[in-house]
Amino acid sequence: xPELIRISGNDMIQRLExxxxxxxxxxxxxxxxxxxxxxxxxxxxxxxxxxxxxxxIRDILKQAHISVEEFTKI
Numbered sequence: 893x894p895e896l897i898r899i900s901g902n903d904m905i906q907r908l909e910x911x912x913x914x915x916x917x918x919x920x921x922x923x924x925x926x927x928x929x930x931x932x933x934x935x936x937x938x939x940x941x942x943x944x945x946x947x948x949i950r951d952i953l954k955q956a957h958i959s960v961e962e963f964t965k966i
């Protein structure tokens with residue numbers, strides 16, 4: 893499994909937008925993104941921190957149904 897690097901919340905949002913996610917709303921220090929698929933909608937929440945912990949990145953990827961390998965290719 894590839895190793896995750898720490899990135900900022902804004903970088904995470906940009907990478908998810910490249911995968912087809914759209915910003916739905918912004919509340920406080922969190923941004924909610926959503927993607928429409930054939931099976932329904934997928935949503936995820938990204939905190940706007942300067943640096944996200946690797947556990948937080950893994951949780952966001954789980955919510956977004958994205959593998960670590962697919963994420964590291966972006």
